[in-house]
Amino acid sequence: MVDGLIATHSDDAQVVDGHGAVLLPGLIDAHVHVETVQQLQAYGRWGVTSVLDMGSPDWAAALRGRAGLADLRGAGAVACAPRGRAVSKMGYPSSSVVHGPSDARRFVADRIADGVDHIKIVLEERLPFKPKPLDEATVSAIVAEAHAVGVLVCVHATSTRSFQAAIRAGADVLTHTPLTAALDETDALVMKHEGLAVVPTLVMMKKLVERFPAPVKPKRIAYANSSDTVGVLRRAGVKILAGTDANSDPTAPNTIEHGAALHDELQLLVDAGLTPAEALTSATATTAEVFGLSDRGRIRQGYRADLLLVDGDPTVDIAATREIRGVWIGGQEVR
Numbered sequence: 001m002v003d004g005l006i007a008t009h010s011d012d013a014q015v016v017d018g019h020g021a022v023l024l025p026g027l028i029d030a031h032v033h034v035e036t037v038q039q040l041q042a043y044g045r046w047g048v049t050s051v052l053d054m055g056s057p058d059w060a061a062a063l064r065g066r067a068g069l070a071d072l073r074g075a076g077a078v079a080c081a082p083r084g085r086a087v088s089k090m091g092y093p094s095s096s097v098v099h100g101p102s103d104a105r106r107f108v109a110d111r112i113a114d115g116v117d118h119i120k121i122v123l124e125e126r127l128p129f130k131p132k133p134l135d136e137a138t139v140s141a142i143v144a145e146a147h148a149v150g151v152l153v154c155v156h157a158t159s160t161r162s163f164q165a166a167i168r169a170g171a172d173v174l175t176h177t178p179l180t181a182a183l184d185e186t187d188a189l190v191m192k193h194e195g196l197a198v199v200p201t202l203v204m205m206k207k208l209v210e211r212f213p214a215p216v217k218p219k220r221i222a223y224a225n226s227s228d229t230v231g232v233l234r235r236a237g238v239k240i241l242a243g244t245d246a247n248s249d250p251t252a253p254n255t256i257e258h259g260a261a262l263h264d265e266l267q268l269l270v271d272a273g274l275t276p277a278e279a280l281t282s283a284t285a286t287t288a289e290v291f292g293l294s295d296r297g298r299i300r301q302g303y304r305a306d307l308l309l310v311d312g313d314p315t316v317d318i319a320a321t322r323e324i325r326g327v328w329i330g331g332q333e334v335r
């Protein structure tokens with residue numbers, strides 16, 4: 001709790017009365033799809049001071065590093081299989097398609113040329129009458145090429161089978177959570193051992209289950225599988241990162257509100273078994289550590305002044321993160 005005033009030691013410092021409030025490091029959303037300045041402004045208003053884009057057909061590299069806006073890092077064009085959803089439905093360029101292991105080097109070189117910060121692979125499910133997803137050898141080859149140039153690899157996975165394939169391929173971050181069965185403890189322990197992190201995107205998984213058209217809804221699909229997976233990961237000590245899959249894409253299965261949704265995600269992480277303090281760490285220090293953002297995620301001298309001042313104590317009641325009194329991005333007041 002802040003007992004008095006917050007000030008830095010310089011003479012022209014802004015003085016803020018923080019009585020009854022708690023000062024947090026600015027929040028980081030580890031799974032977004034961002035295309036506009038307005039979306040980055042929305043993040044700022046909600047205390048989300050950094051966002052990690054997990055794929056955009058038109059990579060908005062020009063939106064990075066703008067004063068007073070949430071700081072953006074991104075994956076650009078995602079890797080997908082021939083005729084995959086990304087290229088057939090979502091408008092990704094043909095360079096998104098990876099035609100087997102021998103094409104992995106070309107894919108990674110294209111992304112590096114685009115100036116991306118990390119690589120994203122979409123590992124779709126093997127379903128009847130659907131195009132074949134990327135095979136494991138291809139995923140492994142993309143991971144190896146990305147690691148060779150020092151870039152982190154995030155993999156979209158929504159089943160225990162695709163989780164296992166991504167783990168074997170050496171991915172760094174898995175995003176989403178299985179919907180038809182919870183991850184088992186053995187897999188979680190392997191992930192802990194390999195140092196993987198997971199961005200469960202519970203907000204998206206919950207909405208997917210609720211909005212699944214009834215006539216085609218597979219019987220075993222249940223949000224409980226996603227939330228139970230979070231419990232399994234937590235008990236195994238796997239790093240959990242808060243991310244929402246926020247997007248404004250009409251071709252996506254569900255749109256998710258930029259900024260506000262991260263507060264919903266924190267609540268769902270607590271409902272799934274994280275303590276409020278663990279949920280806060282999942283949206284700050286742990287994400288900064290996993291993505292090598294060494295100047296943020298904590299309040300510390302020499303770090304970016306990305307700050308969120310809230311009424312109440314979110315380490316007791318996570319809902320307090322919504323009671324926003326002030327937000328600063330890189331020292332600039334944005335709310």
Ligand SMILES: [Zn+2]
Pocket residue numbers: 031032033054245
């Ligand atoms: Zn996404």
